[in-house]
Amino acid sequence: MIKIIHTGDLHLDAPFTLEDPSRARERRDELRESFRALTAYIRDEGIELCLMAGDLTERGYATKETADLLASEFAACPGCRFVIAPGNHDYYRPDGFYAGGGFPKNVYVFTETAPSSFDFPELGCTVYGFAFTAPYLDRNPMQGVRPDDPSRINVLCAHADTSSPISRYCPMTERDIVDCGFDYAALGHIHNSRGIKHEGNVYWAYCGALEGRDYSESGYKGAITGTLDKRDGLLSVSLRGMRFSRRRYADDRLNVTGAAEPAEAAEALSALIARNGYGSDTLLRVTFEGSVSPSFSVSKSDLSVAADGLYSFEPIDATVPLFDREKLERDSTIRGAFYRRLRPDLEHGTPEERARAAAALRYGLAALDGNEFVDF
Template identity: 35%
Template sequence: MLKLIHGADFHLDAPFAALSPEKARQRRAEQRQLLSRLADLAEEEGADLVLLSGDLLDGGETYQETVEALSHALGQIKAPVFIAPGNHDPYGPRSAYAGTAWPDNVHIFTSVQPEGVELPELGCVVHGAAFTTPQADRSPLMGFSAPRDGRIHLMTLHGDVAGQGRYGPIRPEDIAESGLTYLALGHIHACSGLQQAGETCWAYPGCPEGRGFDETGEKGVLSVTVEDDHAVSARFVPLAGRRYEIVEADVTGKDSAGEALRAVLPPSPSGDCCRILLTGQRSFGAPDLAALTALAQPSYFSVSVRDNTRPLRDLWQRAGEDSLTGLVLRALKGEKELEDRELAARFALAALEHGEDPCP
């Protein structure tokens, strides 16, 4: 049996442009703490291998202290570590991968052509390939087929399954024909869960920590087990120190936006990054977003408030019109025995005016 830790898309030294310069610096420092948590997890899980599938570095501006922290953390792992550089951190003669002295347990793939590293003590072969330019329109799996020699064949790659773009598009058919037991992928920032094509299992772990509101919720890595009969199972392990969350605050029936906002704030500061969306129909004026943001700020590391509300409308204001809408509203208004005339009127207006479901 083999135990693997599969991670990808750390994007160390990302700019965090949406945050203030001070908080962006703090977030970059916190990203480096992910590396210690990765090393601790490998120890806790008793990992035989660690597969890192590209974009460990964001590539815009990489600080030497970050590369040193990465090298140090990977050197603390007692298992072999394999890195397949991605489109944000392609391998090249001037890349951080080429210009750094890496620990003996770290192997970095350097070619677009897959190469294999035999690990006889584990009864497996780890294959991998690298981006050597920021774009690659050729499948890194094209023409690859692992020998059927009874050993466990693994591969770590950065690429886009079923993608049509310029970031290593991989066809599911290529995965099915690869002869691999497990394909460890990077590039997609959402965890895919364990997938299968033919007899080959594959997965994206997603990024280990979100960087924006397109990367919400828990983020982490995969703990993968490969049995002696080549059966594969995978478990998601959260690793993020902070999360991005989008929360809705419904103002319908509330006396103020502040009342709606207080109802969704956490009971104690969460330390996460949050976007609060005000929704529903309001019976008061336009919300003061600056004041509401100040009210929410103590509850989060970073917070923004957006207004998606609509003024409360008089359901019966068009009842006097000489139109189909007016006719329907007059009929509903006259139905004194109708249990919920207002709800019926909302449905009628939504259908007549917009073809939509009614607002609450």
């Protein structure tokens, strides 16, 4: 039985796009902390094999400091073998990071696109894989490759894309994975893990990113860990996801139909935050939607008290000022005519057309009412 952990898509040194530059720096440091938490776990649990499925660093941003961090953390886990399959960001170059990284002896890096393997007889395990050697890899090098010795625990560690057969990032279908017949395929590239899949005795998973970096990478992130065992040809796999991320992105929606006052949006936001347990670990974005009074609009300053306990907060106003639409429908003045002119876009437009028409209605009705519209 071997104890493994599967990580990847760390993107150490990645820039975080946050409004506040000090927060962006803090997030970069926290990402390093998450990696240190992972290596601490490796030590504490006696993990024997760490599969690193590419994109350890961000292209163009990897620093000497990051190389030193990786080397020192690997060295601090002498009982664990680290196998690295470079991806499209940290692709292998003879003059690059991995070639001259000064990594300790327990680090094994794939260096070419042709399939190769590292054998660990003491674990009864062989790890197959390949490296990106450029930002793109248009074909799947593992096609037709089978494990040499079926009595071993045979693992694939690879940066590959199962989402499209024409991907430029090593297109690999789930059928390809099953056909290869590895016991476990530890994959990287897709930053949101979809859990551990299997067909028959072939298991595979994306570990996902270690820390989310934007709202498209929402939820807690981490690694996959557990055991692989094979006795008398009988495979047993026991793996689970484990959180290592310090924070999470959350992208939520709030329907505020009928709202006329900013306080109503604040109240709805407070309830949402309480309901979903969003706290100081959460970077929350909320899209406000629904038909509202034409005088209503969403502004960050009105919501700052409600959002106070969050790490960061970003509101998006997608409300439509249609709350008194029946009245506008019957309105025979220029207000009604203005509304009816905008109605097709408000009701059937693309999201951009709707947003533009909604803004036009707000500004227009406010102007017709003799109010100067104050935009925040």
